[in-house]
Amino acid sequence: MMTQVYIRPIGIAASPQAEAGDAVRLAGGMVYAHRFAILLRQDGEVTLRERVSPEHMAQALGRLPDSVAAEAEAQWTCLRFAHPPLQLGERTVRLDQPQVMGILNVTPDSFSDGGAFLDNPEAGRAHAAAMLESGAALVDIGGESTRPGAAATWEGDELERVLPAVEYCAAMGAAISVDTRRPAVMEAALAKGAHIINDVSALRHDPRSMALAAAQQCPVVLMHSPGKSDDLHADADYDNVVFDVFEWLKNARNHALDAGVQRENILLDPGIGFGKTLAENLALVNALPLFHALGQPIMLGASRKRMIGALSNEADAAHRLGGSIAFAVAGMDAGVQLLRVHDVAETVQARNVWRGLRDAALTDFSDIPAD
Template sequence: MTERLYLMPVGLAANPQSEEGDCIRLAGGLVYAHRFAAIVRSGGRVVERLRFTPETAAETFAQLPAGLGDDAENQWSALRTAHPPMQLGNRTVRLDQPQVAGILNVTPDSFSDGGQFLDRPEEGAAHAARMIEAGAALVDIGGESTRPGAPAVWEGDEIKRVVPAVEYCAQMGAGIAVDTRRGAVMEAALDAGAHMVNDVSALRHDPRSAEIVAGRGCPAVLMHAPGKGDDLHADGDYDCVVFDVFDWLAERRDAAIAAGIARDRIVLDPGIGFGKSLGENLALMNALPLFHALGQPLMVGASRKRMIGALSNEAATHERLGGSLALALKAMDAGVQLVRVHDVAETVQARNVWRGLRDAALTDFSMLPG
């Protein structure tokens, strides 16, 4: 059986001083990691788990089964990789701190705000302007609902929905992502002023999509979803959801690179809520630091999702702000670079307070002279 390796940060630190420098700056961000686990899986089962710190990394890697040394070095390098900023039009989006992506759905049936902005360009533009003014680094525009059971949309209808929204956001100077899995929609949106593709199928749905992204040289978000056809939520059968999603995203990253997409243009998303149970979603949220070992910036979209209702007496979608903020802050604590949310102003405020706490922690009061 093929053995697979996963380097998981299992102990985070407030600052380097607290561990006498024996830690790394996770993905070049504001989160530090001190303890790690080298986990070996074979045949879907964990067969070995070695704990280490940066000081003992080399000797730990030497104990791994033959053939895993190179992977250990690659993942260890990836965990320490500082990602350069993304350029979205005139906007520079730094990836050394958490950034907020605001959601703009121009659909009749999205689970949270379906119909609110469809065929209402004035209201959509006003909503986009509020998100930008509140501090959104980019606006993520979608013209097809991807909630469970939502019907597929003809690409012509999707283009009619998306392009006007892209155009009015472009007039505001916004950084713009188009949330679509169809090549024709990608092309139309990019022509209209979008800068980035966010594909919930990870460029699997449309055989032209990888070629389009590679040819345009734009950033692309590759999200995990188990379904192969129109139903992205189907086939969610996992041996271990964390490791299975990790392996799947590694394969999609490599496929994108093989298709000519530059590695520094790829963002990965574990796909919270797509073909996963409540327990599986919680496991992924708790394991987010692991995904930095893939060597790419990360996006997490958990805003207002079903898991929040499941944990809060079935709260309606518009009553899930507290849970959405909790999950966004969990992602920030894991070093995630992009959080995709409905409630931009509240999330930006939470991020700013989080950032203040992280900055203050760099001065370790316990080490100051008395």
């Protein structure tokens, strides 16, 4: 009988003084957690759920079975781990606050921009510049649509789309990630000035990708997607989507470590919208604080996705700004480090207001009773 353990933050505090210091800084960011659920799962069923504050965590961990003790200790350490900044060329991206990654799609069939930047480098360059001027920390360039039902892109076409965009973004001094699952595109984009590999297949699509990532020693984003072939949305079958995605990402991280990717170069993405129902996507967003227990920075990509339309009278992609901001704020409240978005200026403004509230809470003692 297999037993698994999870330490899930379930209580968020505006500041540590609000809980008389009995709170921890979640993943070294601007969110403080003061209540945690320790969960044991045996053969898919939750058999124990204990609510614990940081003050009593050591005693609670000491009561766990020996078979999960080391894993529980590792998760508790990871939840409090402050991630170092990403050094991307001349740019430093700090991970002690939410950062915004702007999307630049150079595809003919993107669900969000309808190919506006394909074969139009001036428009793409202007869009990238506008995102950077609005406060994007990174630009994420993609040459293949991965929406449900999209046809696979030939590698040569993807290279022709992506490389010019990488070149003009690099000329601006941008920090660049390349959204691809093909090693030839990864290698060529890195050679042209990209800094991060963002792979929706978690380096599974081509066996050469993992070796390339290890050899390049660049940051990589490993995203959860259930599909094993060209259809990344296929083969979805979850007993519990939160725990199943957590275990999947843990295995993807460990596989990358075994292949020689350095731990500080691994970021994780729960894959919102990839092979998941509306209810499953919402469950994952609500459970985002749990994923800090994996010890890696977390990226959230929920911008303009279909679930927003499903909750908003089937609003099309061009009319999903409000829902995109709502999910971005949910990610910030969960301590997510990277927000991958289409609407950079609006998201940066929301982030700045959110950050102002967090900063103010740290210095506001007016309504906190003394012990």
